[in-house]
Amino acid sequence: MPANFLHGVETIELDKGPRPIRGVKTAVIGLVGTAPMLDVDPADRSLNRIRLVANDRDAARYFGQNRAGFTIPSALNAIFDQGNGPICVVVNVLDPASDTTAVADEAKTFDAATGKLTLAHPQVSNVVVKHTAGTPTYVLNTDYTLDAANGTITRKAGGAIASGQSVKVSYSWLDPSKAVNSDIIGAVDGAGNRTGMQAWLNAYQELGFFPKILIAPGFSTVNAVATELNVLAGKLRAIALVDAxxxxxxxxxxxxxxxxxxxxxxxxxxxxxxxxPHLKVYDSASGAEILEPMSPRLAGRIAATDQDKGYWWSASNQEIKGIVGLELPLTAMINDPASETNLLNEAGIITVFNAFGSGIRTWGNRSAAWPSNTHPRNFINIRRTADVIHESIEYSMLQFLDQPITDALIDAITESVNLFLRTLVMRGALIDGHCGYDKAKNPVTEIALGHLTFDITFMPPPPLERVSFESFIDINLLSQLGGNG
Structure with a gap:
């Protein structure tokens, strides 16, 4: 019955038919670690909360320079080396107010030409500069200026410090080794705030999407951190990359x-x-090669592959950019089952292929589920494709929830999902897929409770991991000899 009386004409708009389903973001990397926050403007500093980083400018603005011992800047550099547009959801756990180490009476001498001295550590606070005799204590911005980020002190002309003078400096410096595994793993504090990697759980509410590739470089080598990465990957429908x-x-x-x-x-x-293994990277600051974990570059490679080709593509057999070598040489032959790269892949380990003329490439399609689980989901690209389909469909159902259950509603839901699946088939993300409504799975007792069940069947294309040729030497082909005569 109409809600009110009308003597006239009206038009009532009704929504019928299928609705488009929007795919979720996949090229989103969740990164947790330590950053030199004294490089960052105080208004942009963060602790145990997510920051969205879309490019190298964001990386420098929110997480500072690439300094020895700090994991976030080097990881972001490794990720963006791989190219095309990953988005990073980053959590810094290092607190400039408390994660410090004190230094007492460090003996230093001002350079007579520049009027500067550089402390043994950057990222300094609570700086006290004294005469070598212990008194007087010099005054900031009267006798000297301080570059706290770089640990550089400059004497001021007209101040009490003489040219070329020696001094004693006491200070605290932001020490990345103060971050422990429990900081990275995080928790929910007494105020209800999530810390460490748990802050990724806030991403959907704040940003509208979750990170889908999780890394904690420099910390994931520890079982406790790897275990929690695995837990969060399940909650976020993500994959996590851990390093040996x-x-x-x-x-x-x-x-x-x-x-x-x-x-x-x-x-x-x-x-x-x-x-x-770990990868060799040239460090311009020291002029030497250093070792960095593989996980950030693999994460960047996966995200770049998502953007360039699609999330249904494997990131294996793709060039790793920005590195000069491997921690140790690995034998790599495409036709040798006993090569070390193949043995590692056979055990479910992703590694690096580097043979004559091949360049340095990612190598391995399978997750840690292999070889104990032979279901196609052990292919990382199939696991991720299934996640995208499930999450995209779930989010799209919000527009149907609480509508009256009718045949029209059932048809609208099934056709919406089938349109989405057909689109994925056309893009090459699926071999085939179908959504259907099975009356046998929807008894009247469930419908009466407002509950409908639909079947979704699909198959993503597995990566071509192995090619076999059967070769025959056929003496009958000799009969072609002399045919010109």
Whole structure:
């Protein structure tokens, strides 16, 4: 019955038919670690809360310079080296107010030419400059100026410090080693705030999407951190990448897949990617090669592949950019099952392929679920494609919830999902897919409770991991000899 009386004509708009389903973001990397926050303007500093970083300018603005010992700037640099548009949801856990180490009476001398001295550590606070005799204590901005980010002190002309004078300096410096595994793992504090990697759980409410590739470089070598990454990957429908410790041999990496192993590789999760070995990177600050974990560059490579080709593509056999070599050489032959790269892949470990003329490439399609689980979900790209389909459909159902259950509603839901699946088939993300309504799964008792069940069937294309040729030497082909005569 109409809600009110009308003697006249009206038009009532009704929504009928299917609705478009929008795919969720996939090229989003969740990064947790430590940053030199004294490089950052106080208004842009963050602690245990998410920051959105879309490019190298954001990286410098919110997380500072690439300094030794701090994990976030180097990881962002590694990610953006891989190209095309990843988005990073970053959490810094290092607190400039408390994660410091004190230095007492460090003896330094001002350079006579420049009037400067540089302390043994950057990122300094609570600086006290004294005469070598202990008195007087010099006054900031009267006798000297301070560049706290770089740990540089400059004498002021007309101040009490003489040219070339020696002094004693006491200070505290932001020490990245103060960040412990519990800081990275995080928790919910007494005020209800999520800290560490738990802050990623706030991403949808704040940004409208979750990170889908999770990393904690420099910390994921520890089982406790790797375990929590796996837990969060399940909650966020993401994958997490963990690194073997520096110095791990091939045998130790393989042994680590079992209970007798001494490293963080004893998992069978289809949401964990196991990364080995570390990579050599040229450090312009020191002019030397340093080792960095593989996980940030693999994360960047996965995100770039998502953007360039699609999330249904494997990121294996793709060039890794910005590195000069591997922690240790690995034998890599495309046709040798006994090569070290193949043995690692066979054990469910993602590694690096570097053969003559190949360049340095990611190598490995499978998660830690392999070889204990042979379901196609152990292919990382299939796991991620299924996640995208499930989450995209779930979010799209908000527009149908609480409508009256009718045949029209059932048809609208099934056709909306089928339109989405057909679009994915046309893009190459699926071989085929279908959504249907099975009356047998929807008894009247469930419908009366406002509950409908639909079936979704689909199959993403698996990556071509192995090619076999059967070769025959056929003597019958000799009969063609002499045919010109």
């Amino acid at each position: 410790p520096i110095g791990t041999t091939v045998q130790q990496a393989l042994t680590g897949r079992g209970p007798a192993g001494a490293i963080n590789f004893n998992y069978s999760s289809d949401r964990l990617g196991l990364c080995y």
